[in-house]
Amino acid sequence: MMRRTIPLIITFISGILLVFALFIPHKPFGNLEERFNDWYIIVSGFTMILGMDSLLLHHWNKIRRRQADWFHSAALIVAFAVTLVWGFYSGIKVGNPFDPKSTFLQYFYTYVFVPLQATMFSLLAFFIASAAYRAFRARTLNATLLLVAAVVVMLGRVPKGSGASVVLFGIALVALAVGLVLHGRSLVDLRGQLLAYGGAALSILAIIPIAKYFPTYLPAVADWIMNIPQLAAKRGIFIGIALGGIAMSLRIILGIERTYLK
Amino acid sequence: MNLWDRLATIDRRIIYLLVALGVIIPIVAKLSFRVTPLREVRQAYEEIEKLPPGSVVLFSIDYDAASMPELQPMLVAMLDHCFRKNLKVLMMxxxxxxxxxxxxxxxxxxxxxxxxYGVDYAFLGFRPGVAAVMINLGKDLRQVFNTDYRGTPVDSLPVLRNVHNYNDIAILVGLEAGATGDAWVQFAQARYNQKIILGATAVVAPDLYPYLQAGQIVGLIGGLRGAADYEQLVQVPGPAFLGMPAQTIIHILVVVLIILGNLGYFARRQGGRR
Incomplete structure (x- = not known):
């Protein structure tokens, strides 16, 4: 019982005091907030040690049990040890491992860590291009709206994008017209055929306003998408997150939510 | 396999090759495109521009090497602007x-x-506890950073002698690859009314637009394009400016791929109905 009750009491008192401190930033609450923040900074420092312990233990167990891909874990532990020793050595020699004169910063950080991390992230460019090609299909109205908005923003926010957009939208509209004509030819009823051919004609005609207005207005349309519909959705999401955060905080302070004790 | 099938099933290796060529060729050929700075970037530039010499600008490095191509040029261009204007720079x-x-x-x-170092700029380093650090900076900087990264007491650094909390910092520049920018707004701006400019990766920037519209940040520099805009404004063309043609070509390539994919998709669907 004590193992649960004491943490719940600490959580309740800390939470309530910090709420008071926000609304009454004077003594004794204002000072209390500073003190709590100092403790928080110290505890945060120790969580790094906890993280290291957890990481090393997890990978050490993988090696010990010879689990699948255990050699990756071995590489991680070796890299960890090299980094730690080199960092300490540079720190002792220069005073700080991140001093521009330290060998740790000059060699390991600049020529190993930075290129590796940058390379990992750079791979996204390839995956995003491939994923956009496979996933961005105008299957429904919502998907089509998303697709058109994405294309407008992508082209509207890069230099020369407006010029390129005329060509690209032109090609897309011609392709649409060809598709509609082929579709119309396969239909038997006159109404369907008229609709398909009319759509094809409209697609071709739409090229004229696009060629005239896109070079001037595409960046403005991209800005409008970013500043109005995008912002409205984001704000809604943010308000939802904030309300959820308040509800969850209250549940934790009042001891209703106890999963963090497990 | 007919043409439509081919369009709908382009091998991913071909896409990867096109992306690689689209990035490498413009960089090797040193192409350059002139950019027209976005309004939010110009706002950021003007906020720095109107600061009187000697004002303190605090930079917060909230990214790592993964976001370096977008945020590092932004940082270099902004530092160039600050030092050129004889502003004092602090970094954490x-x-x-x-x-x-x-x-x-x-x-x-x-x-x-x-x-x-110490007179015109100082490097404070890192302290754990994101929100707590931000709140305590508003109360007393020395409570968070009593020494710089070298262990030199901050009181012995002339640049920090008169800096005690946010009241002494003219502008805070947060360069963000994650959610730390939100925390800066929530704690430094909302509680202490600190003027903030945020620079962010293109993925993070849309999340920060509400703050810009609400006036909680006074400028927003988003992605490589934002960095290129700032480089152009300070007239120091750098990696972002040189990266613009590659980004433009890749954007166009992605749009072309989307169009081809959709053509193939609809043609195949049509074929299926028949």
Missing amino acids: GHWPLGLPLGQIALEQVAQKYHKK
């Missing part, structure tokens, strides 16, 4: 693995303008 960060990137840029640009 919440992402310990990215801090050396900030330090490298700081030393490099400070050297260009013959600025002295």
Whole structure:
């Protein structure tokens, strides 16, 4: 019982005091907030040690049990040890491992860590291009709206994008017209055929306003998408997150939510 | 396999090859496109521009090497602007693995303008506890950073002698690859009314637009395009400016791929109905 009750009491008192401190930033609450923040900074420092312990233990167990891909874990532990020793050595020699004169910063950080991390992230460019090609299909109205908005923003926010957009939208509209004509030819009823051919004609005609207005207005349309519909959705999401955060905080302070004790 | 089938099933290796060529060729050929700075970037530039010499600008390095191509040029261009205007620069960060990137840029640009460490700029380093650090900076900077990254007491650094909390910092520049920018707004701006400019990766920037529209941040520099805009405004063309043609070509390539994919998809669907 004590193992649960004491943490719940600490959580309740800390939470309530910090709420008071926000609304009454004077003594004794204002000072209390500073003190709590100092403790928080110290505890945060120790969580790094906890993280290291957890990481090393997890990978050490993988090696010990010879689990699948255990050699990756071995590489991680070796890299960890090299980094730690080199960092300490540079720190002792220069005073700080991140001093521009330290060998740790000059060699390991600049020529190993930075290129590796940058390379990992750079791979996204390839995956995003491939994923956009496979996933961005105008299957429904919502998907089509998303697709058109994405294309407008992508082209509207890069230099020369407006010029390129005329060509690209032109090609897309011609392709649409060809598709509609082929579709119309396969239909038997006159109404369907008229609709398909009319759509094809409209697609071709739409090229004229696009060629005239896109070079001037595409960046403005991209800005409008970013500043109005995008912002409205984001704000809604943010308000939802904030309300959820308040509800969850209250549940934790009042001891209703106890999963963090497990 | 007919043409439509081919369009709908382009091998991913071909796509990867096109992306690689689209990035490499413009960079090797040193193409350059002129950019028209976005309004939010111009706002950021003007906020720095109107600061009187000697004002203190605090940079927060909240990114690491993964976001370096977008945020490092932004940092270099902004530091160039600050030092050129004889502003005092302080640097700290919440992402310990990215801090050396900030330090490298700081030393490099400070050297260009013959600025002295401790007098014109200082590097404070990292303290854990993101929100707590931000709140305590508003109360007393020395409570969070009593020494710089070298262990020198901050009171012995002339640049920090009169800096005690946010009241003494003219503008805070947060360079963000994650959610730390939200925390800066919530704690430094909302509680202490600190003027903030945020620079962010293109993925993060849309999340920060509500703050810009609400006036909670006074400028927003988003992605490589934002960095290129800032480089153009300070007239120091750098990696972002040179990266613009590659980005443009890749955007166009992605749009072309989307169009081809959709053509193939609809043609196949049509074929299926028949």
